[in-house]
Amino acid sequence: MSIARESLRIHGLSCRFGAVTAVDEIDLDVPAGQMLAVIGRSGAGKSTLLRMINRLQEPSTGSIAYGPTDVTALRGRALRDWRRDCAMIFQQFNLIGRADVLTNVLIGRLNHRPWLPSLLGLFTEAERAMAVQALDRFGLLDIALQRADTLSGGQQQRVALCRALLQEPRMLLADEPIASLDPHNARLVMDALRQINREDGLTILANLHHLDTARAYCDRVVALDRGRIVFDDIPDRLTPDVIMAIYNITEQEFHAADTPVAEPMRQIQ
Amino acid sequence: MIRAGSIGPAEITAARKRLPTAFAATSWVWSGIGGMAFLAWLILLAVWFDITPTRLAGGLKGLLVILAQMFPPSPGAQWADILHGLLQSVAMAFLGTVIAAIIALPLGFFGARNIVLNAAAHFSVRRFYDGFRGIDQLIWALAFVRAFGLGPLAGLMAIIAAEVFVLAKLLAEAVENTNKAPSEAITAAGGSRLLAIRFGVVPQILPIYLAQILYAFESNTRSATILGVVGAGGIGLQIAERIKVRYWDEVCFIIILILITVALIDRCSATIRSRCA
Numbered sequence: 431m432s433i434a435r436e437s438l439r440i441h442g443l444s445c446r447f448g449a450v451t452a453v454d455e456i457d458l459d460v461p462a463g464q465m466l467a468v469i470g471r472s473g474a475g476k477s478t479l480l481r482m483i484n485r486l487q488e489p490s491t492g493s494i495a496y497g498p499t500d501v502t503a504l505r506g507r508a509l510r511d512w513r514r515d516c517a518m519i520f521q522q523f524n525l526i527g528r529a530d531v532l533t534n535v536l537i538g539r540l541n542h543r544p545w546l547p548s549l550l551g552l553f554t555e556a557e558r559a560m561a562v563q564a565l566d567r568f569g570l571l572d573i574a575l576q577r578a579d580t581l582s583g584g585q586q587q588r589v590a591l592c593r594a595l596l597q598e599p600r601m602l603l604a605d606e607p608i609a610s611l612d613p614h615n616a617r618l619v620m621d622a623l624r625q626i627n628r629e630d631g632l633t634i635l636a637n638l639h640h641l642d643t644a645r646a647y648c649d650r651v652v653a654l655d656r657g658r659i660v661f662d663d664i665p666d667r668l669t670p671d672v673i674m675a676i677y678n679i680t681e682q683e684f685h686a687a688d689t690p691v692a693e694p695m696r697q698i699q
Numbered sequence: 700m701i702r703a704g705s706i707g708p709a710e711i712t713a714a715r716k717r718l719p720t721a722f723a724a725t726s727w728v729w730s731g732i733g734g735m736a737f738l739a740w741l742i743l744l745a746v747w748f749d750i751t752p753t754r755l756a757g758g759l760k761g762l763l764v765i766l767a768q769m770f771p772p773s774p775g776a777q778w779a780d781i782l783h784g785l786l787q788s789v790a791m792a793f794l795g796t797v798i799a800a801i802i803a804l805p806l807g808f809f810g811a812r813n814i815v816l817n818a819a820a821h822f823s824v825r826r827f828y829d830g831f832r833g834i835d836q837l838i839w840a841l842a843f844v845r846a847f848g849l850g851p852l853a854g855l856m857a858i859i860a861a862e863v864f865v866l867a868k869l870l871a872e873a874v875e876n877t878n879k880a881p882s883e884a885i886t887a888a889g890g891s892r893l894l895a896i897r898f899g900v901v902p903q904i905l906p907i908y909l910a911q912i913l914y915a916f917e918s919n920t921r922s923a924t925i926l927g928v929v930g931a932g933g934i935g936l937q938i939a940e941r942i943k944v945r946y947w948d949e950v951c952f953i954i955i956l957i958l959i960t961v962a963l964i965d966r967c968s969a970t971i972r973s974r975c976a
Contacts, residue, residue, distance in 0.1 A: 532721055542703065556706040558721050559714035564701050566717060575720055595701050630700045 435462035435600055435633065436497025438483070443492030444657075445478050452478040454657035455492070465627040465634045467644035467665070470654035471677070471684065476637040479654070480603045483635070484516050485509060496600075514541035517594035521606035523586040527579030531570065531589050534578050535561040538596030557596075564592040568622055584615025591622055601633035602626065609639050620647050641668060641681060769951035781937055781949075785956055788933035789964075791851050791926070792919035795858030800912045802863050807870025807908075814874060814896065825871065828864045836861035836922055840931040851932030858919050858926075869911050870904065877903040906975050913968035920964055924957055 438460040445453040453475040460466055468476045481487035483494060485501065494501040496512070504512050517538070525534045536553045539560070547553075565571045568588045573581060578589060587607060594602060604623060608616035624647050627634045638644045644651050645665040653661035653668070653676060660676045661668065673681045715722050774781065808814045810828055815821045840857035847853045882899025890898070927935025934953060941949045 555711050555715075555722060556703065559706050559711045560701055560703060562714035562718050562721050563710070567701075571718055574718055598702060 434497070435631065436499075437461045438601065438633065438635075439495045440483075441493050441495075443479070443482060443494060444490050445475075445482055445487060446490045451657050453482065453489075456657070456659055458652065458659065458662075460633060460635065462633055463627070463631045464650060465624065465648045466636070467648035467651045468635060468637045468654060469639075469641060469644050469651060474654040475657040476654055477605050478657075480518070480605050480635060480637055484513050484518055484603060486518075510541055514597045515600045516603055517597045517599035517601075518603040518605065519587065519590045519594055519607050521609050523583070523590045523610075525578040525586055525590060525593075528577060530575050530577055531565065531581070532558070532561055532574045534589055535564060535592045535596055538593040541597065560596055561592070564595050565589075568592060582615065583611050584618050587611065587615070587619045588622060591619070591626070595626070595630075599632065601635070604634060604636040606637050606639065608643065616643070623647070640685060641673070644668070765947055768945070768947035771948065772952040772955055773948040774952050775941075775946060775949040777937075781934070781953055781956070784927065784934035784937045785953075785960060787851055788923040788927070788935070788957075789920055789960060791854050791858060791933055792916055792923045795855050795923075796862060796912060796916040796919050799859045799862035799866055799915070800908075802859070803866035803870060804908075806863065806867035808874060808896070810867055810871030811874035813877075813879065814900075825868070828868050828871075831860075832864040832868065834861070837925065837929065840926050840929050844930050849930040849932075854923060854926040854931030854933055857931055858923060862915055862919060866908075866911060866915060870908055873904045873907045873911075874900060906972075909975055910968075910972050913971060917961060917964045917968060920961055921957070 438458075440456055440458040440460075443453060443456045443458075444451065452473075456479065468479060470476050478487055482489045483501070485504070489502060492502070496515075499512070501512055526537070533551075536557060539553065539557050540548055543557075562571065562574070565574050568591065570585065570588055570592065573585060578586060581589065602623075607623065608619050611619060620643060623634055623636065626632050636648070638648075645668060648665055651661065651663065651665050651668050652659055655676060661672060670681050673679070673684055677684055806828070810821070810824050812818075812821050815824065836857050839860045840854060843853035843856045843860075847856065877900050879899070881903070882895040885895040885899045886892075923933050923935075924938070925935050927933040927937065928939045930936070934957065938950055938953055941947075941953070
């Protein structure tokens with residue numbers, strides 16, 4: 431039942447794209463079981479940071495360690511195993527639209543099994559039972575045989591979460607998990623993430639746009655600005671004054687810069 | 700928490716009870732029978748065509764002899780004839796494609812479900828295109844050689860006749876796949892149906908149609924090389940004559956010239972397409 435969960439230690443991590451430095455010398459320790467929000471405006475380096483942790487993006491310099499494992503040195507099989515261990519969910523869900531929900535969820539098992547049966551699309555009864563359990567947990571059983579592209583955004587993200595859970599991950603990376611969802615579905619997905627964090631003890635790193643979401647759901651908030659960490663504390667300390675001091679704008683403006691707001695703009699340039 | 704280790708027979712039974720369809724097994728018997736039948740059919744065809752290893756080996760040997768005779772490629776004595784034929788092929792393909800594209804433009808719209816709203820009309824128009832598309836370019840060429848006499852005019856007509864219905868079908872599908880939101884906005888702004896098509900549909904299909912025309916030009920250049928074999932003008936006549944007298948080195952030279960020409964057209968069309976995307 432218990433898989434050893436370790437802490438994630440990031441040291442001096444940078445990522446440069448040509449002349450642009452997306453992530454700049456970041457140091458970050460995430461203890462096992464923490465639910466951490468990474469906030470920042472568009473282009474602050476949130477996605478790059480998360481994508482470096484599972485090595486979808488190669489770091490330019492610096493190191494990432496998970497317990498005794500040097501993540502930045504992993505190659506081949508070991509790298510694929512690490513990616514299985516730190517499951518990721520995406521802003522656009524990244525499901526296979528033409529495949530049914532069950533198949534999408536079973537994708538989470540691919541790293542646990544030999545490749546030939548997978549290539550032929552053969553999954554065992556035990557794996558199917560796992561998928562059914564996961565779908566049942568988030569109230570998705572009724573749509574298990576529907577094609578993924580027929581689902582609403584909120585359903586798709588929860589299916590993506592089931593896929594992530596079938597990886598039996600040791601931590602979860604959530605890259606803007608609710609940025610494409612309406613408020614109701616956003617809450618369903620965030621509730622599910624917190625449930626996984628509390629019940630399964632899974633470490634979660636979530637990139638979030640909205641500060642209120644970060645405050646409501648997370649144990650700790652890290653704020654990025656131009657690739658650097660400018661705030662790292664419990665959510666209660668993330669007051670409007672702090673936002674003003676860090677970003678030099680009000681919290682309202684912080685949100686308005688990235689998300690459409692249904693109110694008239696105060697000034698038009 | 701979901702763990703593979705915690706899944707036993709009891710859990711599988713419970714899950715199966717929750718959602719039986721998730722465990723629907725593919726029928727191995729039927730896939731097996733289907734696979735065997737397919738294999739039997741392939742073997743039957745091979746027997747029918749008398750495909751035997753001996754015949755294959757004999758043919759392969761003949762092919763190697765031809766290949767050996769192709770090198771080194773040589774232009775032979777009639778450089779001018781070859782160049783003239785090649786230019787004629789390209790010109791036939793170009794002119795034929797342009798004329799076909801112009802004729803296909805209205806036909807494409809008439810074939811689109813969202814333009815011709817009557818289902819019966821749409822269906823019959825599309826089947827009409829399908830019917831004519833079934834006639835190969837070479838058949839058209841044979842017919843036109845009889846009607847117009849030997850020479851590039853027959854070939855040109857063959858290219859047009861064969862290409863019009865292909866382009867009309869592709870255009871009709873492109874029109875059907877357009878996003879209807881822009882034309883809805885034009886209708887909402889008080890525009891007529893014609894204007895809704897002009898501003899709501901045409902800008903969406905223009906780059907697609909252009910790409911299709913460019914591809915048709917390239918493909919017609921390739922197929923126009925064969926039209927000369929039946930006397931419909933172009934480089935094909937030069938090839939056919941040289942094959943008759945087994946001047947394989949000159950045939951090879953002409954093939955290389957055709958490849959270079961097609962590659963050049965492909966490169967140009969890629970440039971144009973990337974600028975118009």
